[in-house]
Amino acid sequence: MADRGRLVEVRDLVKHFPVKEGLLIDREVDRVRAVDGISFELARGETLGLVGESGSGKSTACRTMLQLLKPSSGSVRFEGREIAGLSRRELRPLRREMQMIFQDPYASLNPRKRVGQIVGDPLRLQNAASGPALRRRVQELLERVGLSPEHYDRFPHEFSGGQRQRIGIARAIALEPKLIVADEPVSALDVSIQAQIVNLLDDLQDELGVAYLFVAHDIGVVRHVSDRIAVMHDGKIVEQGDADQVCERPRHEYTKKLLAAVPIPDPREARERVRSQ
Amino acid sequence: MSEPLLAVADLRVGFATEGGRLQAVDGVGFELRPGEVLAIVGESGSGKSVTAQTIMGLTRSANTTIEGSVRLHGSELVDAGEEELRRVRGEQIGMVFQDPMTSLNPVYRVGSQIAEAIRAHRPGLSRQETRELAIELLDSVGIPTASRRVDDYPHEFSGGMRQRAMIAMALALEPEVLIADEPTTALDVTIQAQILRLLADLNRTRNLATILITHDLGVVAEVADRVMVMYAGRVVEEGNLDEIFYDPRHPYTWGLLGSLSRIDRPRPRRLPQISGAPPSLIDLPQGCPFRPRCPHEFAKCTELPPLEARVPEAPHHCDRCWLDPGQKREKRQVQGRIGLEAPA
Numbered sequence: 176m177a178d179r180g181r182l183v184e185v186r187d188l189v190k191h192f193p194v195k196e197g198l199l200i201d202r203e204v205d206r207v208r209a210v211d212g213i214s215f216e217l218a219r220g221e222t223l224g225l226v227g228e229s230g231s232g233k234s235t236a237c238r239t240m241l242q243l244l245k246p247s248s249g250s251v252r253f254e255g256r257e258i259a260g261l262s263r264r265e266l267r268p269l270r271r272e273m274q275m276i277f278q279d280p281y282a283s284l285n286p287r288k289r290v291g292q293i294v295g296d297p298l299r300l301q302n303a304a305s306g307p308a309l310r311r312r313v314q315e316l317l318e319r320v321g322l323s324p325e326h327y328d329r330f331p332h333e334f335s336g337g338q339r340q341r342i343g344i345a346r347a348i349a350l351e352p353k354l355i356v357a358d359e360p361v362s363a364l365d366v367s368i369q370a371q372i373v374n375l376l377d378d379l380q381d382e383l384g385v386a387y388l389f390v391a392h393d394i395g396v397v398r399h400v401s402d403r404i405a406v407m408h409d410g411k412i413v414e415q416g417d418a419d420q421v422c423e424r425p426r427h428e429y430t431k432k433l434l435a436a437v438p439i440p441d442p443r444e445a446r447e448r449v450r451s452q
Numbered sequence: 453m454s455e456p457l458l459a460v461a462d463l464r465v466g467f468a469t470e471g472g473r474l475q476a477v478d479g480v481g482f483e484l485r486p487g488e489v490l491a492i493v494g495e496s497g498s499g500k501s502v503t504a505q506t507i508m509g510l511t512r513s514a515n516t517t518i519e520g521s522v523r524l525h526g527s528e529l530v531d532a533g534e535e536e537l538r539r540v541r542g543e544q545i546g547m548v549f550q551d552p553m554t555s556l557n558p559v560y561r562v563g564s565q566i567a568e569a570i571r572a573h574r575p576g577l578s579r580q581e582t583r584e585l586a587i588e589l590l591d592s593v594g595i596p597t598a599s600r601r602v603d604d605y606p607h608e609f610s611g612g613m614r615q616r617a618m619i620a621m622a623l624a625l626e627p628e629v630l631i632a633d634e635p636t637t638a639l640d641v642t643i644q645a646q647i648l649r650l651l652a653d654l655n656r657t658r659n660l661a662t663i664l665i666t667h668d669l670g671v672v673a674e675v676a677d678r679v680m681v682m683y684a685g686r687v688v689e690e691g692n693l694d695e696i697f698y699d700p701r702h703p704y705t706w707g708l709l710g711s712l713s714r715i716d717r718p719r720p721r722r723l724p725q726i727s728g729a730p731p732s733l734i735d736l737p738q739g740c741p742f743r744p745r746c747p748h749e750f751a752k753c754t755e756l757p758p759l760e761a762r763v764p765e766a767p768h769h770c771d772r773c774w775l776d777p778g779q780k781r782e783k784r785q786v787q788g789r790i791g792l793e794a795p796a
Contacts, residue, residue, distance in 0.1 A: 228640035229611070335729050336496075365495040366667055370711040370725035377722065392640060399713040399723060422715050436645040438670030440712050442693045445673045 181255075182353055182386050183217040183240070188249035188259075190232075190239040209235040211410035212249070219353065220380065222387040224401030224418065226394050226433070232410040233390050237356045240388075241273055242266055253354075271301045274347040278359035280339030284331040290317070290342055291327035297349045316345040321375060337368035341375070348379060356388045361396060373400055394437060398422045406430045456483035457661050458507070458545075458629055463520035463530075465499070465506050474733040476502040478685040479520075479759075482678075486628065487659040491672040493708070494682035497730050500665045503682075504631045507663075508547055509537040524629075543573055546622030548615070550634035555618055556606040563587070563602030566621045573625050589620040593650060612643035619650065626658070633665045648674055669712060673697065681705050684731055684741035687759055691769035701762065701771035703792055704742045706784045710791025724791045740772065747793045748775060748783050 190210040195201040209232045217223050227233045238244045240251050242258055251259045258269060274297070277283035284293055295313045298304045304312050314324035320341040331339055340360065347355050357376070361369040373396065380387065391397050397404060398418050405415035406429065414427040425431045439445055465477040477499040484490055494500040505511045507522050509529060522529040524544060529537065541547070549555045557565060566589060567582040577585070583602070590598035593616040606614060615635060622630060632651065636644035652675055654660050666672060672679055672693070679696040681689045681704065689702040700706055707726035713719065728745040737743055739754040746753070752774045759772045775783065784790050 228642065337729060365730075366669075367495060367707060367711060367726040368729065370723040371727070373713075373723050374725055394641075395713040395715045398715055399719050419719070432642060434715065436641040437715055438641075438645070438648070438668065438674045439716055440669040440673045440697070440709070440714065441716075442673045442697050444716070 180219050181216055182219045182221075182253070183388075184250075184252040185216070185240055186214050186250040186252075187212050188214070188236070188239060188251060189247045190235055190244055191247045208410045210239055213405075213407070213410075213412045215405055215412065215415060217354070217386050217388060220384045220386055221403070222380065222389055222401045224397035224404040225388060225390045225407060226392065226397045226404060227407035228392055228433075231407040233407045234358055236407065237275075237358055237388060237390055241275065241356060271297070271303075271350040272352050273354040273356065274350065274352040276340075276343050276347050276355060276357040276360045279363050280336050280343055281331075281363075283343055284339055286331055288330075289327070290322075290329050290331065290334075293331070293342060294345045294349060297346060301350055303350060313345075313349075316349055317342075319348070319379075320345045321371075335368075336364050337371060340364060340368075340372055344372075344375065344379070348383060348385070351383055352385060354386050354388065356390070358390045359392070360389070362391060362393060369396070376400065394422065394433060406433065455485075457486055457525065458484040459521070459523045460503075460507065461521045461523075463503065463506060463522065464518070465502050465511060466517040468515040468517075469734070472734045475685050475736075476733060477506065480680075480682070480687055481520075482680060482687075482690070484629065484661045484663065486661050487655060489655055489662045489664060489675055489677045491664045491666060491676035491679045492682060493666060493669065493672060493679060495667060495730055497684070497733060498682040499685040500682050501633055504547075504633055504663060504665055507631065508541055508545060509534075539573070542569060542622075542627065543625045544627050545629040545631060546625070546627040548618050548622050548630065548632045548635045550637050553606075553611070553614065553638070556614060558606050561603050561605055562609065562617050563590070563604075566590070566617070566624055569621050570624050585624070586620075589624055590617065593617070593620045593623075594646070595620075610643075611639055612646060615639060615643075615647055616650065619647075619654075623654065623658075623660075627660075629661045629663070630654070631663045631665070634667070635664070636671060637666070637668070644671070651675060669697075669708060681708070684736060685733060686741065686772065687770075688742065688773070689771040690759075691766070695766060695769040699766075699769070700784065700790060701769065701777070701780050702742075702773045703746045703748055703775075703784075705771075706786075706790055707745075707792035710786060710789070720787075724786065724793070726792055740774075748779075750774070 188210055189212050191206040191208055193203040194205040196204045213236060225233050239246050246259050250257060291313050294316055295309050298309055314327055317324055317326055322341050361372050389400050401418040404418045404421045405412045408429045414421060414430045425434055461481045463477055463480045466473055466475050480503050492500045502511060506518060518530055563586045566586040570582045570585055587598045587602050590602060595601050595613060595616055636647050655662055676693055678692050680687050683704050689705050700709060710724040713723060726745055731737055731741055739756050743749050743753045757772045757774050759770050761767050761770050763777050
C-alpha cells in the first residue's frame, strides 16, 4: 500500500460535544466523547471500511475528518497537508478533492432541483465547467453511473431509491475527487439494488482511482468492499486491519460480538450455531 | 397436522391512485398453524406489508378494493364489522411495526401506553391491576428493573428497549397470532440478535403463531419454519426453510440468495446482482412480472405461470416459473453456488 502513497492521515482525532446546564450562564457539566482519539490512514485508491453500531461515533468521525465539524483536537493530513483548523475559505479549494455520499437518497437530493442541476452544482460552484460544456459533462456523468442522459431534466421524485443513489454518486464523482466518504450508502436500499450500487462503486474506483472511506453498520457489506476495516465502538477504534483478517480472526471482544450477531443466511449453519451456544 | 389458526385465500388488494389502479396484492394465500413462523420475504412494493395490514383490516378505505378471504378460527375478517375487527386486533392478532421510534407516543409514559391498550379491551381491570400487568409484560420481554422503567418516557428507552416495549404491548392481551413487520430492520445487529431470540422464545413458550415480514434472508434463516417469497404483489415461491434455501425454484429467489454478502465465506470479487428494478405496479409486464430482469426468460414467459408444486415429492413447495425442475437445478448453479447469473 505504501507504494500507492498516503492520501489521508488521521492522528488522535477528538470530537467532544459539551453538555451544558444552567439558566443564565451555561456551565459545561459533562462531555459527550463522540470521537475519542482515533487514528487511521487511507492510501490512494484504497477502501477503508469503518464499521460500528449506532452511537459508535462513525458518522461524527467522518464529518470531523472532512472538517464539516470542528475537531476538538488532533490532526488530519490530506496529501501531507494539515487541514484541521483551516478556515472555510482555506478549505474551499480542497473540497473538490473530497466528496460525500449519503445514506438516505430521499433526503439528500433537493426535491425542487432537476437532476442536471443537482449533479452540475459541484462543477458550477468550483467553476469547473459552464454552459453547454457543463450540460455535456453532466450527461456523461449520468451515463457513467448507469442512468440515461435524458434524465437531465427530471426531478428526484421521478426516480426509485437505487436510481437516486446513482444521482448522489454522479454528484460525488463530478469533480473527480481523490476521496469519497460514503456514509451508509446502501443500507436504505432493497437487497437486489444494494449489490448494483456496491458494484458500481467498485467500477468507479477502478476507473477513477478514488479512495473510499466506506461507513456502514453491516459488516458483511463492509467486508465485501473494503481492503482494510476499522471497527469503532464508543468513540474509539477498537480494532483495525486487513478486511478478511478482521472478519475471520477478530482479536477484540467487541468485534467478535459484532460478528457473532450477524445472521447467517443458511438454515443449517444457523441451527448449528444455536446448538453450539 | 392441527387446524389452521389463520387461513388466507386468494387475497387481492387494489388501490385507486392518481396514476391509475394498481394491484398491490394479487392472489396471496397461506395457512398459519399455532407455533408456526411464516416469513414473507420481498422488496419494497412486493405487497408483503399490504398483505399483513389487510389481515388486520388496516388498509380499508374508499380507494381500496379488497377481495378474497382471511379467516381466523374459521370466521371471515375481510367483511367483518369495525367492532369485531377492533376485538381481533390486539386480542387475537398482535402487530409489531418496523420503527419503534415512531410507534410509541412520545408524551406518554411507556407503562401507561401498555396499560391503555389493556384497558381498552378489559374495561373491568383496575388501574393498579393494569399497571402490574404492564410491569409483568415488560419484565417478560427482558426489560431490566421493569417496575422502575414502567414510568419512563419512550425517549428514555434505547431503540432495542422500545422494540421490546412494542412487543410487550402487542402481546398484552395474549394474542394467538403475532404479525411482525420488519421488527429488527431499524436496530443494530447485536440488538437484532436479542429481539430475534426473544421472538423465538415467545414462539416456543406461548405457542405463538408468527408472520414475520422481512427483506433479510439471514433473519429468515434464523427463525422461520416456512417462507413465502413475494414479487410485484404475487407469491413467486413458497416452501419450508430448507426447500427455499437449498432447492430454490424461482429465478428471483436465486437472485436474492446470490446477492447476499456472507461473512462466513470467502468473498467473491464482485457481488452477483439482479439487474434492473422491480416493475411499476401500474404498468406490469405481460406474463411473469420478473421476466424483464430474468436472464432465463423464454417464449412461454409472456404467459403468467401458476403457483404450483412441480415435483410430486415436495407437494408444499410451490413456485411460479415455467422452467422445468431439471433446467432449474442446472441454471441456478453459478460458479459453484446458487445465483441468478454470473457477474459481468
